Amino acid sequence: xxxxxxxxxxxxxxxxxxxxxxxxxxxxxxxxxxxxxxxxxxxxxxxxxxxxxxxxxxxxxxxxxxxxxxxxxxxxxxxxxxxxxxxxxxxxxxxxxxxxxxxxxxxxxx
Amino acid sequence: xxxxxxxxxxxxxxxxxxxxxxxxxxxxxxxxxxxxxxxxxxxxxxxxxxxxxxxxxxxxxxxxxxxxxxxxxxxxxxxxxxxxxxxxxxxxxxxxxxxxxxxxxxxxxx
Numbered sequence: 206x207x208x209x210x211x212x213x214x215x216x217x218x219x220x221x222x223x224x225x226x227x228x229x230x231x232x233x234x235x236x237x238x239x240x241x242x243x244x245x246x247x248x249x250x251x252x253x254x255x256x257x258x259x260x261x262x263x264x265x266x267x268x269x270x271x272x273x274x275x276x277x278x279x280x281x282x283x284x285x286x287x288x289x290x291x292x293x294x295x296x297x298x299x300x301x302x303x304x305x306x307x308x309x310x311x312x313x314x315x
Numbered sequence: 316x317x318x319x320x321x322x323x324x325x326x327x328x329x330x331x332x333x334x335x336x337x338x339x340x341x342x343x344x345x346x347x348x349x350x351x352x353x354x355x356x357x358x359x360x361x362x363x364x365x366x367x368x369x370x371x372x373x374x375x376x377x378x379x380x381x382x383x384x385x386x387x388x389x390x391x392x393x394x395x396x397x398x399x400x401x402x403x404x405x406x407x408x409x410x411x412x413x414x415x416x417x418x419x420x421x422x423x424x425x
Contacts, residue, residue: 238412245323247402247417248359263412295358297413302347302406304413306358 208232211296211307218283218290218314226281226310228296235300237279241265242293242309251294254279283312290314316341321403321416329424332393336419338403339385347406348379350388352399353418359402362388393423 209230218224230237236255240248250263254273268287273279279298283290291314297304321338328334340348348365363370365377365386376389390397403416 240415245417247319247321248415250412250414253412293356299413302364303349303361306360309358 209296209298209305209307211294211310213310214308216310216312218312220314221285223282223284224312226283226294226296226312228279228281228307229277230279230298230305230307231277232298232300232305233276234298234305235276236298237273238297238299238304239263239269239271239279239281240295240297242295248295251281317416318342318407318414319403319405319416321419323417323419325420325422327422327424328393330393330395332423333389333391334393334421335387335389336401336403336421337385337387338416338419339383340403340405341384342405342407343381343384345384345405345407348377348386349404349406349413350375350377350386351402351404351415353402354399359415362401390421393421395423395425397421398423 212227238253239251242248249265252271254260270282294310296307350362351359352362353359365379369378374391378387400418400420402418405414
């Protein structure tokens with residue numbers, strides 16, 4: 206079945222460590238996105254990519270990095286520079302207007 | 316001013332009630348509008364797109380008012396299963412990434 210797969214579902218990180226969240230899609234979508242959601246809040250855009258080998262900062266890119274070496278993959282690295290990384294991270298892809306989401310990764314810093 | 320604003324609720328309504336949510340957006344150049352539904356600790360899923368002429372899908376009706384820059388969602392004959400957070404989503408065209416409101420929480424009670 207086509208879809209977006211995020212892994213892992215739950216992730217625990219020690220302070221000061223970098224961690225990479227995986228996002229893979231087999232929908233043949235050009236555009237991919239990373240959002241962050243905090244409790245009781247909406248989704249905030251971290252990074253997005255409209256095409257392979259190109260990506261743009263969203264509203265809260267500081268402390269994060271991405272790569273888009275393949276159409277299917279858009280991994281997000283949460284670096285030690287991100288001061289408050291505990292959140293629910295959602296990856297999405299789209300080919301026109303509608304976005305399809307993965308099931309999300311809950312990152313907790315311990 | 317936030318780009319997309321919603322009343323966070325919660326809206327507590329009895330089964331069978333009609334409930335309406337409004338959402339305002341600040342960018343007059345916005346081109347596409349959507350309502351997404353998000354269940355607790357899950358990813359958002361598209362409920363319906365919002366067209367200029369208004370559109371209906373079963374018990375759900377969406378309206379767009381470009382002059383006043385708001386969109387609305389009307390739910391008739393509320394069901395217990397309608398309990399969720401409803402996210403107003405706007406595509407402002409320029410960067411072709413969706414901007415999410417904070418969501419309105421609906422709780423339908425028996």
